[in-house]
Amino acid sequence: MKPTHIEHIGIAVTNLEEATKYYEEVLGLECYAVEEVADQKVKTAFFMVGETKIELLESTSADGPIGKFIEKKGAGIHHIAFAMDNVTDALKEAGEKGVRLIDKTPRSGAEGLKIGFLHPKSTLGVLTEFCGKK
């Protein structure tokens, strides 16, 4: 496999509105979409920086993955998503190389893209996502 670029960086925030204000007013970025991903119990806001998205994630439920992450580690960088030409093949290859997979096959993520996660215990503490293309 060979990632083509960093598709996005996921950042856990406690308040999406306040965080959007910071990314817009301080860093000069522009929020181009807000989306709720019910499956992940998150509300997300997207900003483009070059070819990479910043994806802010606010939990819609304390027992969702972002709610648990913030409780344990505090708000901050949550995961990195690598853009892959073929997420199915990339997950399969990672599994064959001994990586523990959260998703053995792709599922549908934000923006309707195919996604799959690798477990941070197999990726040196970095929650890693593979993300398809439109």
Place this chain on the structure above:
Amino acid sequence: MKPTHIEHIGIAVTNLEEATKYYEEVLGLECYAVEEVADQKVKTAFFMVGETKIELLESTSADGPIGKFIEKKGAGIHHIAFAMDNVTDALKEAGEKGVRLIDKTPRSGAEGLKIGFLHPKSTLGVLTEFCGKK
């Protein structure tokens, strides 16, 4: 200010050699440089993914910033660096907008680039770097 792209993502690792092996053999990236930054008490390895670098950081001393980070939070994503046309101006503007600065003026970072850090207490938990261009 307006970041042009994500210059790099800094990842704290406990063992640079083992981590390099993972990024090369599993993710298919290529380490193009290894560098020691004495000032930061780190040894770094660089990988290009599209326009963004992955910067792996191994502490050369337990009392360095990466050593302390790993002790507190474990290995994982450490910081995001935004590429800025002018780091001096960007730091000044962030300071004027109320952001607490670790570096009020730029200093020299890895690869000889001008860099400056914003404090995570002012950036919603994300250790944020501004990074100049060659």
